[in-house]
Amino acid sequence: MAATTAMPVPRSGISPRPPFDPAVMLVAPAAALMVMFFVYPFAYGLLLSFQPAQGGVFQNYIHFFQTQDLWRTIGNTMQLALPATFINVAGALAIAYATRIKGPYQRLLSTLLVVPLTLGTVLIAEGMLTYFGPQGWLAQALRWLHVYEGSIRLTHNYWGVLISLIITGFPFAYLLILSYITGIDPALPRAAATLGADGWNRFRHIYLPLLTPGLVMAFCLSFVQAFSVFPSAVLLGSPGGTTRVIAIAAYEAAFEQYDYSLASAVAMIMGLAQLAIVVAALGLRSMFYRGPVTGGKG
Amino acid sequence: MSVKQNGAVQGAGKNEFRRLRLEGVSRQFGGANALDKLSLTIERGEFIALLGPSGCGKSTALNCMAGLLPLTDGSIWLDEQRIDPLPPEKRGFGMVFQNYALFPHLSVSRNVGFGLKMRGVPAREIERRVAAALDTVQLQAHAGKLPGQLSGGQQQRVAIARAIVIEPPLILMDEPLSNLDAKLRIEMRSEIRRIHRAQGCSTVYVTHDQDEALAMADRVVVMKLGVVQQIGTPQDVFARPAKLDIARFMGYRNVLPGKVVQADGTRVTVEGAGGVRLAGVAMQALQGGAAVVAIRPDEITIGDGPNAFAGTVETAEYGGREWLLQVKTAFDDLLYVRSSRVVAAGDRVMLTAPPERVLVYAGES
Numbered sequence: 306m307a308a309t310t311a312m313p314v315p316r317s318g319i320s321p322r323p324p325f326d327p328a329v330m331l332v333a334p335a336a337a338l339m340v341m342f343f344v345y346p347f348a349y350g351l352l353l354s355f356q357p358a359q360g361g362v363f364q365n366y367i368h369f370f371q372t373q374d375l376w377r378t379i380g381n382t383m384q385l386a387l388p389a390t391f392i393n394v395a396g397a398l399a400i401a402y403a404t405r406i407k408g409p410y411q412r413l414l415s416t417l418l419v420v421p422l423t424l425g426t427v428l429i430a431e432g433m434l435t436y437f438g439p440q441g442w443l444a445q446a447l448r449w450l451h452v453y454e455g456s457i458r459l460t461h462n463y464w465g466v467l468i469s470l471i472i473t474g475f476p477f478a479y480l481l482i483l484s485y486i487t488g489i490d491p492a493l494p495r496a497a498a499t500l501g502a503d504g505w506n507r508f509r510h511i512y513l514p515l516l517t518p519g520l521v522m523a524f525c526l527s528f529v530q531a532f533s534v535f536p537s538a539v540l541l542g543s544p545g546g547t548t549r550v551i552a553i554a555a556y557e558a559a560f561e562q563y564d565y566s567l568a569s570a571v572a573m574i575m576g577l578a579q580l581a582i583v584v585a586a587l588g589l590r591s592m593f594y595r596g597p598v599t600g601g602k603g
Numbered sequence: 604m605s606v607k608q609n610g611a612v613q614g615a616g617k618n619e620f621r622r623l624r625l626e627g628v629s630r631q632f633g634g635a636n637a638l639d640k641l642s643l644t645i646e647r648g649e650f651i652a653l654l655g656p657s658g659c660g661k662s663t664a665l666n667c668m669a670g671l672l673p674l675t676d677g678s679i680w681l682d683e684q685r686i687d688p689l690p691p692e693k694r695g696f697g698m699v700f701q702n703y704a705l706f707p708h709l710s711v712s713r714n715v716g717f718g719l720k721m722r723g724v725p726a727r728e729i730e731r732r733v734a735a736a737l738d739t740v741q742l743q744a745h746a747g748k749l750p751g752q753l754s755g756g757q758q759q760r761v762a763i764a765r766a767i768v769i770e771p772p773l774i775l776m777d778e779p780l781s782n783l784d785a786k787l788r789i790e791m792r793s794e795i796r797r798i799h800r801a802q803g804c805s806t807v808y809v810t811h812d813q814d815e816a817l818a819m820a821d822r823v824v825v826m827k828l829g830v831v832q833q834i835g836t837p838q839d840v841f842a843r844p845a846k847l848d849i850a851r852f853m854g855y856r857n858v859l860p861g862k863v864v865q866a867d868g869t870r871v872t873v874e875g876a877g878g879v880r881l882a883g884v885a886m887q888a889l890q891g892g893a894a895v896v897a898i899r900p901d902e903i904t905i906g907d908g909p910n911a912f913a914g915t916v917e918t919a920e921y922g923g924r925e926w927l928l929q930v931k932t933a934f935d936d937l938l939y940v941r942s943s944r945v946v947a948a949g950d951r952v953m954l955t956a957p958p959e960r961v962l963v964y965a966g967e968s
Contacts, residue, residue, distance in 0.1 A: 495671050496704035498691040500718035500769065510717070514708045594708035596751055600700070 354570035365570035375571070378551040379578055385463070385538070385550065386531035387582075389470035393531075394524050396471075397478035402512065405486045415483070422476040429472055430540040434460055437468065465541035466548045470531050478527050485519035486512070490599040515598045521590040525583045532579050551575045620682050620772045622646050623668075623805065627677035628687075630663050637663040639829045640677065645773070645805050650796070652820035653809045654840075656852070660829035661809045665775050668807065670694050681772065692721070697766030697774040697804075701781060703758045705750035711761050712737065712746040718769035736768035739798060756787045763795070767802055774799070776808045780815065792818055813853055817841055825849050843886065847895060847964040850886075855897035856939045860966065862892040871963050877933025879912045883961030893966025898956050900927070900939040905946065908955035914938065916950045930954065 357364040369375045400418070404411045421429060436442050437459035444457040459465055493515075494507045502510060535552040542548025551571065559568035623645040630638040638660040645651055653661035666672040668679065670691035679687040686694055697718075706714050712733050719729045737743050740760035750758055759779060766774050779795070780788045796819055799806045810816050816823050817837040825832045825840060833845040844850035851858065861875035869885045873894050881896050914932035919942075926946060929937040932954070940954060 490702075490704065492700050492702060492704035493706060495691070496698065496700055496765075497706070497717065497721075498671070499669055499694075499696060499698040499775075500765065501692045501695065501721035502717075503690075503692050506721060511706060594749075596707050596749065598707060600702055600704035600707060600750075 350569040350572055353566050354573050357566050357570075358564060365567050366574070368567065369570060369574060374549075375554050378549055378554045379574070381547060382532055382534070382550040382552075382575075383578070385466055385470060385534060385548065386528055389467055389474060389531045390524055390528040392471055393474045393478040393527050394482070394520060397475060397482045397523070398516070398520065401479055401483040401486050402508065404483070415479075418479050419476045421472050422480075426469070426473055426536045427540065429469055430537050433465065433469055433472075433541055437465065460541055462543055463547045466534065466538050469537035469541050470534060473537075474527050474531055477530065478523050481523045481526065482516070482519065485516055485523075488598055489515050493598075493600045496600065514594060517593045518590050518595045521586050521593075525586050528582055528586075529579055532575070532582075551578070620647060622682065623773055624680040625664075625668070625677070626680070628664065628667055628674055628679060629676040630660075630667055630672055631675045636660075636829045638667065641831055642677075643824060643831075643834065645807065647772075647805055648803055650799055650806045650808065650819060650821045652816035652823045653807065653826060654811070654813065654816040654823050655826035655832075656811055658828075659826040661811075661826050662777055663829070664826075665698075665777050665807060665809050668773070669696055669698050669775050695769065695771055697769055697771035699759075699762045699766050699774070699776040699779045701778045703750075703762040703779075703782075705758055705761055705765070707750055710747050710749060711742065711753070714750065714761055715764045715768050717765065722769070732768055733764075736764040739767065739801065740764045740794075755782055756791065759783065759791065760794075763798060767798060767804075770802070770804070772804055774802070774804055774806045776806065778809055778811070780810075780812075788815075795819065813841075825852070827852075844897075844962070845886065847897060850897040850962060850964070855899050855962065857896075857898045857900065857903070857936075859896045859898075859934050859936070859938075861894055861896060862966075863889055863894050863963075864892075870958075873963055875934055879933050881910050881912075881956070881961050882958040883963045884959060885963045887965055889963065889965050891966070895964050895966055897962045897964060898960065901941045902960040903938065903940045903954050903956045905940070905942050905944055905952050906955055907953055909958055910961060911953050911955045914952055914954055916946050916948050916952060919946050919948050 354365055355362045357368075360367075400414075404414055434441070437457070438444070439456055439458065439460075441457075441460075443459070447453040447457070459468065489512065494502075494511050497507045497511050533552055534550055535556065538544060538548045538550045538553060542550075544553055552575070555568050555571040555575065558564050558571055625641055625643045625645075628638060628641040629636065641660075641664055643651070653664055655661050663672065667674055667687075670687075670689060670693075674687050677687070678685055706717065709717065715736050716729045716733045719732060724732070733746075734743065737746055740763055742757060742760055742764065745753060745757060745761075750761060753761065759782070762779065776795070780791050783791060792815060795806075795808075808816075808819060817840070820837055822834060823837055823840045824834050825844075827848060832849050833840055835843075835845075840849070841853055844853050844855070847858065859875050859881075861873040861879075861881070863871050864874045864880070865872040866885070866889070870882070871885045871889065871894070872880055872882045873896050874880050875896065883896055885894075912932060914930040917929045917931050917937060920927045922941075924943070926942045926944075928940040928942055928946060930940050930952065932938055938954070946952065
């Protein structure tokens with residue numbers, strides 16, 4: 306770095322070509338990995354999606370949007386991913402806010418909430434089938450307590466997948482949001498309190514605006530995770546009906562019809578749909594304050 | 604969720620209270636007393652400094668007054684109303700935090716207007732009062748900026764404007780100048796005094812800096828380890844520290860042991876090492892013969908006079924206007940002396956100190 310600062314600044318007004326800094330080469334391994342594992346497969350898939358078995362360049366895309374069984378998967382996935390993400394982010398915000406102050410229960414609660422993160426999706430699905438099934442513990446317990454005698458349908462349909470997305474996605478959102486909340490200078494809500502803000506107003510006027518950028522990020526990450534739902538949609542949902550998500554369509558195209566070109570097109574559409582929501586969310590984020598969350602020097 | 608306005612202390616506008624009374628206010632942290640039985644009455648318009656080294660409980664006291672820390676014991680009264688069970692948002696005191704605690708996402712004017720908005724003041728009046736407050740701290744030109752775009756001194760003035768705009772009966776300041784450079788600190792002292800007078804409110808100002816406390820306060824509360832050591836005017840605390848600890852803290856660097864050989868009321872004579880006799884004023888009851896004498900370096904002069912004793916200059920350090928000397932005398936410790944005369948190391952000198960400025964405390968046993 307010393308070499309760059311020692312360079313005399315020419316007064317001609319034309320910016321000189323910056324001297325080559327050998328340290329730049331340090332990004333090479335990372336860049337190579339990016340190219341190998343991200344750029345190349347992506348470009349390969351993109352090109353493949355324009356080489357259908359028969360028909361024109363856009364035949365796969367035309368086929369996707371003309372086949373009800375395919376284009377509906379976008380809606381199906383959105384109907385699962387968006388509510389799951391909203392529930393996860395809102396719930397995580399509420400619980401993280403309530404546990405923001407270090408106390409004896411914070412660690413216990415965090416541990417309990419984070420456990421599902423360590424369990425695989427399939428394991429959770431197994432557990433849910435036993436627990437929420439028509440003859441599962443939940444149904445039996447409710448019947449035994451005479452709370453609800455009717456039949457309980459929480460698996461092999463929309464609700465099973467939604468619950469599973471919440472169980473797997475919540476800990477992630479919670480940890481993320483908890484770290485945002487604890488990063489806020491505690492002097493700020495104290496200052497607001499001395500200025501007359503009660504608990505609700507401190508949340509509304511101090512915490513919420515400072516958390517908004519973080520919440521949007523948590524939303525984006527949770528959404529992308531939920532949108533690519535696949536195992537639980539098969540195991541806990543009705544993969545032929547309401548939970549026929551876009552990942553299932555891509556899987557079928559690739560490994561049941563062996564049409565890699567169509568599968569690539571489905572994957573591209575999936576990526577675009579995710580991108581649309583993420584870009585919209587990030588656009589919203591740019592409308593809010595995004596600076597440091599401390600209250601001054603010190 | 605009702606956003607009802609907190610009107611509890613609202614009636615007590617800036618000129619409608621007479622005094623704030625702390626009665627035996629205590630606060631414990633895990634069994635240890637951070638603040639032990641602080642009793643203090645603050646009259647309207649008074650400027651009180653809580654002075655002491657870090658960890659002396661001064662900030663704890665301030666947070667207890669603000670309602671940010673619950674009391675373990677004691678009570679706080681605003682005239683006849685007991686306010687210590689009230690949460691901070693119902694007390695209506697203004698507070699200036701050490702790191703300013705400005706809301707980083709709000710512009711300067713919205714920071715200043717925050718307290719008024721919480722009180723449900725109409726928008727037009729908020730605008731007017733915010734403008735007036737920014738005028739007071741001379742920041743009108745920066746109203747639209749975010750706090751992050753301001754210098755430390757400007758942020759500090761925003762914090763003050765935000766606290767005074769709600770016209771609180773009491774303003775609490777927690778070392779507000781400690782993050783500023785020396786020059787700005789001196790300027791802000793008189794600025795804060797001026798604002799205090801203009802507002803007509805009471806101010807409690809926490810600091811560890813004696814000069815700041817002496818320059819700004821009407822009364823100084825000296826604290827140590829959670830216990831009040833002395834409450835008095837700056838002159839009192841400076842010239843007549845009640846205890847040896849305070850004397851040390853207030854710059855009495857020469858502390859010499861001896862024994863009382865003569866006592867006449869508060870006029871006492873102490874004999875120290877080598878038979879040196881020093882006449883002084885007893886600052887507390889002297890039990891037995893052991894005593895210690897405290898003298899400020901600038902109150903010892905070179906020359907002949909009362910309390911004269913001999914010494915040899917060990918080091919002489921030029922400090923601009925005067926020399927700071929360390930003088931070897933019959934006492935074990937070197938004496939710190941300030942001299943306006945040229946002296947060099949090795950010189951034999953006679954030292955003298957006026958008896959009324961020689962303070963005698965009970966001996967440390």
